[in-house]
Amino acid sequence: MKKSILAILTVVTIAFTSCTSDNPETTTPSNTFDLKVDDLKGEITNNETVTLDATKTYTLTGGLIVRSGASLIIPAGTTIKSDPTADTEKAKTIFIAIERGAKIFVNGTATKPVVMTSGKTAPTEGNWGGLIICGDAKVNTGDNGTSEVGGLLYGGNNNADSSGKITYLKISYTGSKFSDSKEYNGVSFFGVGSGTEVSNIYTFESGDDAVEFFGGAVNASKLVLVNSYDDSLDYADGYIGTITDVYINGVSFGGVEGSNNGQNDIALPMTDAKILNMSIVKGTATKFTASEKAINFKEGGGKQTYTNLFVDGIAIFAKLDSNTGATARIAAGDFKVNGANFVTANNTTAVYVTNQTGAGAGASLPSWADWTK
Incomplete structure (x- = not known):
């Protein structure tokens, strides 16, 4: 009896194996991205997670794009050139x-x-593009905008969206010129949500803006923005968030360019940016002229609140958009500086930055930024 049962089981097993071998199950490889240390580029797809190796120095030779559902992990100590x-x-x-x-x-x-x-x-600004992050948070230019460079869709209705985490990043010599009207920034946030963690970013020698927020609701802290050849900190398109502890040195145009919408200066959701603890230092090199002042209140301006703001070397505090959207915001008290409503007649740094320490040390690099040295 036992022999008969074993024989039957053997026949069944052979038959089952024979059938299944004719129709093998199709599986998607878990790792399809070709990660090359000396030729880093391409698209990470298929919900894949790619982790770099901190013991290696990667050479970025083209666009590295992480597609929807996929992730890129960059461990502490990793260098990408x-x-x-x-x-x-x-x-x-x-x-x-x-x-x-x-x-x-x-x-x-x-x-x-x-x-x-x-x-x-011999590196210089504009040697490469920069870092671009696109999210699903609200912007006032539409739910499916296309990133200024890279051609990626961004924007939606999820202000709590997460694009991951960025902390202790040194990014330098960015801002290559994409076209006559478009240049990369150091780090660009397009419609990024508040679920994304952003802290301790150091930018150096950016050919365009150091850090720019295009709408979205992501918060950020501890930004050190040195030698930017357009604006240092830029936000626009209905950006709603809080940026805490910012040290800026080397201002070509505006220390901050804050705007609402270039096509409709009263578009909703309206920009509502809160900046806490900021130092803006013009810089001593002749190329740092701060031609658009400490604050460029532009394209409707939106709501802007600066608390503990210190400015060094810039005599006129703000460059002001004269259109009705911006003038309405100023009249409504939506441009607040160090506890006071901005008043056009008193547009000097002497009025707005008295007894302020900014990022923690006036014109000097604050102690929390010692890691950037």
Whole structure:
């Protein structure tokens, strides 16, 4: 009896194996991205998570795009350098971009920051693009905007959306010129939600803005923005959030450019930015002229509140949009500086920054930013 049962089981097993071998189950490989240390570029797809190796120095040779559902993890101490042979034309194709629905985790520490920089022997601003992050939060230019460079969709209705985490990032020599009217920033946030963690970013020698927020609701803290060749900090398109502890040095145009909407200066949701503890230092080099003042209140301005703001070397406090949207915001007391409503007649730094310490140390680099040295 036992032998008969075993024989039957053997026949069944053979038959089952024979049938299934003719119709093998199709599976998606868990890892499809070709990660090359000396040729980092391409698209991370298929809900894949790619983790870089902190013991290696990566050469970014083109666009690295993380598509929706996928993730990129960059451990503490990782260094990424742009292609050292890239000319001006190729430089505009070298960037890192996070698509709406994807995530990036820049997991630096004070002693082991993540570094993204130029690979050239004699680096200069504009050697490569920069870091672009797109999210699903609200913007006042529409729910499906296209990023200024990179051509990625951004914006939606989820202000709590998460695009991951960025902490202790040193990013330098960014801002390559994409076209006559478009340049990369150091870090660009397009419709990024408040579920994203952003802290301790150091930008250096950015060919355009250092950090820019296009709408969204992400908060940020501890930004050190040094030598930017457009604006240092820029927010627009209905950005709603709080930015805490900002140290700016080396201002070409505006220390801050804050606006509502370039096409409709009263568009909703209206920009509502709160900046706490900021130092804006013009810088001593002749190229740092601060031609658009400490604050460029632009394109309707929206609501802007600055608390503990210190300014050094800039005599006129703000450049003001004269259109009705901006003048209405100023008249309504929506432009607040160090506890006072901005008054056009008193547009000087002497009025607005008396006895302020800004990011913690007036014109000097604050102690919390010692990790950037």
